[in-house]
Amino acid sequence: MTRDYSNFLPQRARDGGSQASLSPLQALGWQPFFAQQVSVDDMIATPPVRVVEVHRSGLHVLGDDIDTTLPPRADVTVGDWLMLDPSHPRSSRALERTSLIKRRAPGTDRQEQLIAANIDTVFIVTSCNQDFKVARLERYAALAFEARITPVIVVTKTDLVTDAQSYIDAARAVSEMIEVVALDARGSAPKADLAAWCKPGKTVAFLGSSGVGKSTLANALLDSQFIETQTIREDDAKGRHTTTRRELHAMPNGCLILDTPGMRELQLTDAADGINDLFADIQELATQCRFNDCQHETEPGCAVLKAVDEGVLDARRLGRWRKLMAEDAFNSASLAERRSRDKAFGKMVRGVKKIKDVRR
Numbered sequence: 001m002t003r004d005y006s007n008f009l010p011q012r013a014r015d016g017g018s019q020a021s022l023s024p025l026q027a028l029g030w031q032p033f034f035a036q037q038v039s040v041d042d043m044i045a046t047p048p049v050r051v052v053e054v055h056r057s058g059l060h061v062l063g064d065d066i067d068t069t070l071p072p073r074a075d076v077t078v079g080d081w082l083m084l085d086p087s088h089p090r091s092s093r094a095l096e097r098t099s100l101i102k103r104r105a106p107g108t109d110r111q112e113q114l115i116a117a118n119i120d121t122v123f124i125v126t127s128c129n130q131d132f133k134v135a136r137l138e139r140y141a142a143l144a145f146e147a148r149i150t151p152v153i154v155v156t157k158t159d160l161v162t163d164a165q166s167y168i169d170a171a172r173a174v175s176e177m178i179e180v181v182a183l184d185a186r187g188s189a190p191k192a193d194l195a196a197w198c199k200p201g202k203t204v205a206f207l208g209s210s211g212v213g214k215s216t217l218a219n220a221l222l223d224s225q226f227i228e229t230q231t232i233r234e235d236d237a238k239g240r241h242t243t244t245r246r247e248l249h250a251m252p253n254g255c256l257i258l259d260t261p262g263m264r265e266l267q268l269t270d271a272a273d274g275i276n277d278l279f280a281d282i283q284e285l286a287t288q289c290r291f292n293d294c295q296h297e298t299e300p301g302c303a304v305l306k307a308v309d310e311g312v313l314d315a316r317r318l319g320r321w322r323k324l325m326a327e328d329a330f331n332s333a334s335l336a337e338r339r340s341r342d343k344a345f346g347k348m349v350r351g352v353k354k355i356k357d358v359r360r
C-alpha cells in the first residue's frame with residue numbers, strides 16, 4: 001500500500017513552507033486547550049499524536065516526527081488527540097475534546113458512534129436550488145451547537161440564480177448567532193470569504209447534502225483537486241477491495257480540513273441543548289407561559305402562541321422546532337432505553353457471576 005504524505009504536515013512545516021511559523025504539533029491542530037491537560041513530563045514520556053484516519057484495522061496517528069498506526073478503539077475518533085504511550089499504545093490517554101460529533105449507528109442496536117473530534121468551525125453547506133431547506137439548516141445548526149462547534153452557513157451556486165439574496169435572507173433567519181456566506185464555490189471566492197475561520201492550526205469541516213459543493217469548497221481552500229483524488233483502492237490481506245481516504249488535509253496556510261465520510265447523513269442524537277440554543281427565542285417565550293409544562297398547543301396564557309398570533313414568531317419556525325424536538329426525543333429515548341437495557345443486562349451478568357462465585 002502506498003500513501004503519499006508529501007502534502008501532509010508536519011513535514012511541510014519543517015521544510016519551511018508557508019506554515020513555517022507553526023510548530024509541527026500546532027500544524028496538526030495542537031492548541032492551548034490540549035496543552036493545559038498535560039505536564040512537561042507527560043509530553044516527554046507520552047508525546048501527543050493526532051488521529052488523522054480511522055480504519056477497521058487501526059488508528060493512523062501523526063505527531064512531531066511520529067507517523068504510526070495504533071490498535072482500533074471505539075472511544076477514539078478522527079481528530080482526537082492521544083498521548084502516545086510507547087509501552088502500552090493501546091491505552092494511550094485520550095485528551096479532553098474541544099468538540100465532538102457523534103451519531104446513532106444505523107441498524108437496530110442504535111449505538112452511539114463517534115464521528116469526528118476537535119473541529120473548530122463547521123461550514124454548513126447548501127446551494128441556491130431545491131437543496132435549500134431552512135429545516136435542514138436548522139438541523140445541522142443544532143447539531144453543531146450540540147457538538148460545541150461554531151457553525152457558519154455557506155450558500156453556494158449563487159452564480160446560477162438571479163435571486164441569491166432571497167436564499168441569503170432565508171439563511172440569515174436561521175439564527176442571529178450564525179454567520180452566512182454566499183458564494184460561487186468554484187474559483188477563488190472561498191479562500192477569501194472563509195478566511196476568517198480558516199486560520200492556521202484551526203480545524204474546519206463541511207456538512208451538507210450530496211452535490212452542494214463541499215468537495216469544490218475544500219479543493220478551493222486546499223489549492224488542489226485533492227479531495228476527489230484522495231480515494232485510494234487497495235487490496236487488503238484478505239484480497240477484498242477497501243477504499244481508504246485521507247481524512248485530515250492541510251491548507252497552505254496551516255488550517256486543517258477534516259473530511260470524514262461519517263459526517264454525511266447525520267441524525268440528531270441527544271441534541272436537546274443544541275436545539276434550545278438555536279431556538280433560544282422560543283425558549284425565552286416559553287418561560288413566560290402561564291404553565292411550567294406548557295406544550296404551546298392550546299393552553300391558556302401561552303406566550304409562544306401569543307407571539308405567533310402577534311406575528312412576532314413565525315408559525316412555521318415553531319413547527320420546525322416541534323419537529324426537531326420530537327425527533328430528538330425519539331432518538332434520545334431509544335438511547336436511554338438501550339442504556340437501561342445494558343444496565344439491566346450488566347446487573348444480571350454480575351448476579352450470575354456472584355452466584356457462581358458463591359458456589360465455588
Ligand SMILES: Nc1nc2c(ncn2[C@@H]2O[C@H](COP(=O)(O)OP(=O)(O)OP(=O)(O)O)[C@@H](O)[C@H]2O)c(=O)[nH]1
Binds near residue numbers: 157186
Ligand atoms: N456553478 C456552480 N457549480 C458548483 C458550485 N459549487 C459546486 N458546484 C458544482 O456542483 C457539483 C457538485 O459539487 P461537489 O463539490 O462535488 O459537491 P459535494 O457536496 O462535495 O457532493 P458529495 O461529494 O456528493 O457530498 C460539481 O459539478 C461542482 O462543480 C457553485 O458555487 N457554482
Ligand SMILES: [Zn+2]
Binds near residue numbers: 294296301
Ligand atoms: Zn406555551
